[in-house]
Each structure stands twice: as structure tokens, then as C-alpha cells.
Amino acid sequence: MAGPVTATVRGLVKAYDGRRVLDGLDLTVRRGEFVALLGRSGSGKSTLLKVLAGTDRDIHGTSTVEGRVSMAFQQPRLLPWRRVWRNITLGLDTDDPRGVARRALAEVALDDRAQAWPRTLSGGEAQRVSLARALVREPDLLLLDEPFGALDALTRLAMHRLVTQLWRRHRPAVLLVTHDVDEALVLADRVLVLEGGRIAAEHHVPDDRPRTIASLARLRARVLSDLGVSHDEAA
Ligand SMILES: Nc1ncnc2c1ncn2[C@@H]1O[C@H](COP(=O)(O)OP(=O)(O)O)[C@@H](O)[C@H]1O
Ligand SMILES: [Mg+2]
DSSP: OOSOEEEEEEEEEEEETTEEEEEEEEEEEETTOEEEEEOOTTSSHHHHHHHHHTSOOOOEEEEEESSOEEEEOSSOOOOTTSOHHHHHHTTOOOSOHHHHHHHHHHHTTOGGGTTOOGGGSOHHHHHHHHHHHHHTTOOSEEEEESTTTTSOHHHHHHHHHHHHHHHHHHOOEEEEEOSOHHHHHHHOSEEEEEETTEEEEEEEOOOOSSOOTGGGHHHHHHHHHHTTOOHHHHO
């Protein structure tokens, strides 16, 4: 897919105690693209996101993002001593934090929880607040680090619909880290596999939303094989 580039990573090397976790990684993410990043646990997915977010600068190689970046994690990381609306706008430069929070909460269908304390939210609600907090920054690049990993299956499906909706409306480029091949195939335009410190495989997903797992079965088998999982094991 051609188009303006939002994120460029070239020759990225990240080592911990001399051990290279990322080893000459190249990546380009274009404007508005939805990219899923798969890889074994410990393969360096979160490390890559931290570099893109600019929170880890102790690297070799280059990582450039055009515009704003925001990130959401597996744990919503809300401040327990701030009400929901405050969590969303904390640190945000705006004259009307309540209004901004109210609009953001409406987008994630939590209008009625603006005054709630984080501990009174369900896991799915807290994750929606976390998404709203990421979106009010109007990111050009939205980094999602296994954001649905801790949710039950039904809540996860609802979150898939919500993220697709928000992505369509705001059109940030998204880089979603997930363990879940089906989640990657349902949501993304492009699926990457991180292995050996680099992007070891890349698959384009046919653009036929809404997608069904059945229509993606063949691609699923190929991605699982990239991850070193045979089709029978995964079934
Ligand atoms: N701060 C750190 N210090 C030392 N090693 C780390 C640190 N952060 C991550 N690592 C190591 O780097 C590797 C990749 O970690 P990570 O990016 O979190 O993997 P993933 O998100 O793919 O599961 C792992 O082996 C992990 O133990
Ligand atoms: Mg991780």
C-alpha cells in the first residue's frame, strides 16, 4: 500500500546486557494503516513499541514517527485516585477537559461513568477508558500492546468492534501487538511476525471487512506456520 509514511524504523538494534533483542529491524507503517504484530513471548514486541513511543532511546539505528504517538497496554493503568474523566485528560493541554473527556467517553459508550472511580469499573470498561485516554491525544500512531489480552472472550469481541469503529472514524495508523492470530487477522490490514529480532514474515490481509474466521482460514494456517505452530496443534 503506498501513501505517506507515519513510522519508519531502520536497522534497529536493542540489546539488554549485550543480548540483542531487536537485531537490525526494519519497519514502515503508512498513514492510517492497521498493522498487527505477532511473535513469541519474549521476541521483543513490547520493546519495539517502547522504541516507537520514544520511551526507550537507548538504541542503535533509527526510529522516526511523523506526528503524535499514544499507547495503550494490557493493563489499563488508570490512576486509582483520579475519577474516570480526569484519568482521560490528565496531562492534556485543553481549556475544556470535562468536555473533551465527555466526548471521548461517549465514543467508547461510557458516558455515564465520567465521575466513577477506576476501581468500580469492569475490566472491559477500564480498557475502554484506556482507549479513550489514548484517543484524546489524537495520535497519528496508536500503539496497542496486547490491549485485550486480559479480557474475557465476549468482551474481547466487543472491543474488536469498538477499535475497528474508532480506527475508521479517526484513522490513526495502528500497531497492535497481540498473541492471538485470529485477532490479528480480523483487525489488521497487514500482519507481521517478529522473530530473531526482525520482522521475519509479513502478510497482507484481503480487505473485505467485516471478516469471518472462515474466510481467513488459509492465511491463518500460513501465519501459524510462521510462528512455528502446525495447523493440527492449533486446532
Ligand atoms: N528492562 C529490561 N531489562 C532486561 N531485559 C529486558 C528488559 N525488558 C525486556 N527485556 C528482555 O527482552 C526480551 C524481549 O522482551 P519484550 O519486548 O517484553 O518481549 P514481548 O513483548 O515480545 O513478550 C525478553 O527476553 C525480555 O526478558
Ligand atoms: Mg510484551
